[in-house]
Amino acid sequence: xxxxxxxxxxxxxxxxxxxxxxxxxxxxxxxxxxxxxxxxxxxxxxxxxxxxxxxxxxxxxxxxxxxxxxxxxxxxxxxxxxxxxxxxxxxxxxxxxxxxxxxxxxxxxxxxxxxxxxxxxxxxxxxxxxxxxxxxxxxxxxxxxxxxxxxxxxxxxxxxxxxxxxxxxxxxxxxxxxxxxxxxxxxxxxxxxxxxxxxxxxxxxxxxxxxxxxxxxxxxxxxxxxxxxxxxxxxxxxxxxxxxxxxxxxxxxxxxxxxxxxxxxxxxxxxxxxxxxxxxxxxxxxxxxxxxxxxxxxxxxxxxxxxxxxxxxxxxxxxxxxxxxxxxxxxxxxxxxxxxxxxxxxxxxxxxxxxxxxxxxxxxxxxxxxxxxxxxxxxxxxxxxxxxxxxxxxxxxxxxxxxxxxxxxxxxxxxxxxxxxxxxxxxxxxxxxxxxxxxxxxxxxxxxxxxxxxxxxxxxxxxxxxxxxxxxxxxxxxxxxxxxxxxxxxxxxxxxxxxxxxxxxxxxxxxxxxxxxxxxxxxxxxxxxxxxxxxxxxxxxxxxxxxxxxxxxxxxxxxxxxxxxxxxxxxxxxxxxxxxxxxxxxxxxxxxxxxxxxxxxxxxxxxxxxxxxxxxxxxxxxxxxxxxxxxxxxxxxxxxxx
Numbered sequence: 001x002x003x004x005x006x007x008x009x010x011x012x013x014x015x016x017x018x019x020x021x022x023x024x025x026x027x028x029x030x031x032x033x034x035x036x037x038x039x040x041x042x043x044x045x046x047x048x049x050x051x052x053x054x055x056x057x058x059x060x061x062x063x064x065x066x067x068x069x070x071x072x073x074x075x076x077x078x079x080x081x082x083x084x085x086x087x088x089x090x091x092x093x094x095x096x097x098x099x100x101x102x103x104x105x106x107x108x109x110x111x112x113x114x115x116x117x118x119x120x121x122x123x124x125x126x127x128x129x130x131x132x133x134x135x136x137x138x139x140x141x142x143x144x145x146x147x148x149x150x151x152x153x154x155x156x157x158x159x160x161x162x163x164x165x166x167x168x169x170x171x172x173x174x175x176x177x178x179x180x181x182x183x184x185x186x187x188x189x190x191x192x193x194x195x196x197x198x199x200x201x202x203x204x205x206x207x208x209x210x211x212x213x214x215x216x217x218x219x220x221x222x223x224x225x226x227x228x229x230x231x232x233x234x235x236x237x238x239x240x241x242x243x244x245x246x247x248x249x250x251x252x253x254x255x256x257x258x259x260x261x262x263x264x265x266x267x268x269x270x271x272x273x274x275x276x277x278x279x280x281x282x283x284x285x286x287x288x289x290x291x292x293x294x295x296x297x298x299x300x301x302x303x304x305x306x307x308x309x310x311x312x313x314x315x316x317x318x319x320x321x322x323x324x325x326x327x328x329x330x331x332x333x334x335x336x337x338x339x340x341x342x343x344x345x346x347x348x349x350x351x352x353x354x355x356x357x358x359x360x361x362x363x364x365x366x367x368x369x370x371x372x373x374x375x376x377x378x379x380x381x382x383x384x385x386x387x388x389x390x391x392x393x394x395x396x397x398x399x400x401x402x403x404x405x406x407x408x409x410x411x412x413x414x415x416x417x418x419x420x421x422x423x424x425x426x427x428x429x430x431x432x433x434x435x436x437x438x439x440x441x442x443x444x445x446x447x448x449x450x451x452x453x454x455x456x457x458x459x460x461x462x463x464x465x466x467x468x469x470x471x472x473x474x475x476x477x478x479x480x481x482x483x484x485x486x487x488x489x490x491x492x493x494x495x496x497x498x499x500x501x502x503x504x505x506x507x508x509x510x511x512x513x514x515x516x517x518x519x520x521x522x523x524x525x526x527x528x529x530x531x532x533x534x535x536x537x538x539x540x541x542x543x544x545x546x547x548x549x550x551x552x553x554x555x556x557x558x559x560x561x562x563x564x565x566x567x568x569x570x571x572x573x574x575x576x577x578x579x580x581x582x583x584x585x586x587x588x589x590x591x592x593x594x595x596x597x598x599x600x601x602x603x604x605x606x607x608x609x610x611x612x613x614x615x616x617x618x619x620x621x622x623x624x625x626x627x628x629x630x631x632x633x634x635x636x637x638x639x640x641x642x
Contacts, residue, residue: 003072003151006060010101010151013053013108014141017134020046020111024131028124028200040123044115047130050137051112058092058105061150065092071157074098074150080163084538090173091164096298096314097150099177103294104140106185110214111137114189121210122202129196136188139321147317166540166566166573172232180225180252184290186218187255190262191287194280195329198336203276204343208269209634211283213627215266219259220623226252227616238574238589240509240604242500242612245393250373251293254366258286261362264355272416274343274352278359284333288326289366295322296373347418354411361404368396398452405459405497408490409466427469435462446505453505457498464494481629489622496615502584502608510603513594523605525586526550530558532590532599540564542575545590545599549579561590585609 023043030036064072065088068081078095079088093102111133118126144150193211197203229252234242243249262282269279295318346352372388379386413427439458446454467490470483510522519528528548535544542562550556559577566573579586584607591600 006057007151009053009057016050017137020134024127027127047115048112051108054105054108062092073152076161080161094168097148125200125202128199129192132192132195166571176229179221183218183222187286189214190283194283201339203340208266212266216627222256223620238576247373251296254289257366258289261359262286276343284329291322351414357407409463412470431462431466434465450505453501456501460494460498467491482626485622485626489619492615492618499611506607508605513598515597522603540566561588
């Protein structure tokens with residue numbers, strides 16, 4: 001009965017979403033009258049019930065996985081009774097149908113959150129926003145009901161399931177997809193706010209203040225999800241790299257780039273009443289990128305460890321939804337943008353000007369990633385096989401990214417609306433000196449061969465210094481929390497970029513075939529192969545290498561990379577063994593034996609590579625501090641108004 005209850009909850013949620021759209025239409029038309037207030041109350045309640053029903057459906061799906069109910073097709077295909085509990089739970093969204101149910105659940109619960117907490121918008125604009133959110137949900141409810149039902153039963157039920165993809169049997173599965181989806185769907189709320197504001201001709205600071213926490217929250221979750229996903233792929237796949245420009249990786253990067261631009265733009269609109277049309281357009285673009293990412297991953301158009309669907313019918317359905325929502329929003333934008341009044345103007349040399357430059361550079365990078373990701377698919381549809389890899393993205397995006405780093409360093413040092421070049425140059429003296437000194441030092445160490453990485457490290461040092469300049473001569477106790485958030489986020493960008501550049505310029509790689517008792521060097525380490533032995537895990541068997549790593553002036557330590565075999569489903573994987581030191585990571589992978597006693601070892605020494613992920617979490621922490629600071633400030637302002 002659990003599966004039937006879950007399906008019933010989905011259908012009921014669909015019905016409530018339809019009612020929500022109708023009530024939103026009525027509330028928007030009669031928002032100012034007494035009847036309008038009653039309809040608005042009903043609209044809020046229906047929105048909350050819809051969110052609870054979607055949450056109940058997803059909770060029931062998790063229950064089916066935890067109980068290993070092998071009468072449900074999705075459980076059979078993605079779980080096994082002997083799996084550890086964490087993988088049973090994560091298996092509920094480690095597949096196409098379950099991940100789409102998670103998607104629509106977050107969407108519905110986010111709409112309920114808007115209904116509960118939003119009190120700043122005009123009633124008509126709020127009603128239109130909730131109606132737009134329900135309209136998005138209806139499309140995905142229909143997708144689940146007609147193309148991707150997660151509650152399908154089979155008879156007779158098999159004795160056990162086929163198991164979860166071994167590459168997904170990692171704690172990262174419990175963390176990475178939910179955080180990304182919270183980011184994706186948070187952008188749907190921003191999209192709904194933009195649609196509601198356009199429909200009601202209410203694009204202004206109030207709309208931006210209502211939308212900003214949702215944009216900031218979505219951006220935080222996207223940052224965490226991308227950072228965690230990068231590290232998951234880094235240690236799980238045994239390739240030794242932290243970013244491969246995989247199309248599905250790019251599918252998560254594109255919404256983040258758009259959300260970053262939107263976050264800066266909506267802040268200008270909320271605080272300075274500028275960039276009105278640009279903010280609305282970015283809200284549409286950001287959600288468009290999340291929809292395109294969903295299409296790429298769920299349509300079966302890509303072959304990737306991240307991609308689940310292989311049914312072209314599903315891809316056609318999602319493509320139809322994408323065309324409906326994004327095409328409709330762009331048509332609405334074109335029809336109503338003429339009614340959006342110009343906001344406050346500003347000079348070129350100003351913080352607003354720097355934020356516009358920031359937005360333009362982010363948009364250029366977004367365009368590069370978008371074209372590089374989708375062009376091979378378009379060419380394939382035309383019968384031409386080609387691939388676009390890391391060299392294209394690095395040559396096209398990295399120079400723009402370096403200009404973006406410089407703009408990020410300058411922006412917070414400028415005054416709002418108007419500033420002077422001389423004033424800016426005076427504030428930049430110390431950051432520029434830090435960048436110049438770093439360039440000279442690293443150039444001596446690395447040489448001209450890695451000049452791009454050297455330049456990147458120099459700019460990272462300049463940004464790190466510039467990021468703390470806004471705190472100079474301030475009363476640190478009375479400094480608003482959102483200022484600290486900006487400082488920490490920009491510092492995190494500098495730290496992450498420094499890690500990327502250091503890994504690019506200074507990493508060492510060694511591929512060797514050695515016998516037990518022999519050794520090989522990589523970077524500052526000597527690696528000795530002590531033995532290769534069998535090992536047994538909860539649901540796998542393995543060949544495990546015992547390595548001894550020695551470095552001058554430090555105590556030796558052991559590493560145990562593995563070749564694992566999973567029986568359900570039958571799969572071989574490489575499990576890297578990684579040693580983390582203050583100045584980098586030693587990364588080891590064992591390959592096949594040659595039958596004559598020698599074993600392949602692939603080794604990397606990656607100086608300061610951990611700065612990449614430390615920086616990512618600093619960026620997210622900065623966003624969290626800004627969000628808490630904004631919420632506290634608005635709460636105080638609301639209390640003072642009473």
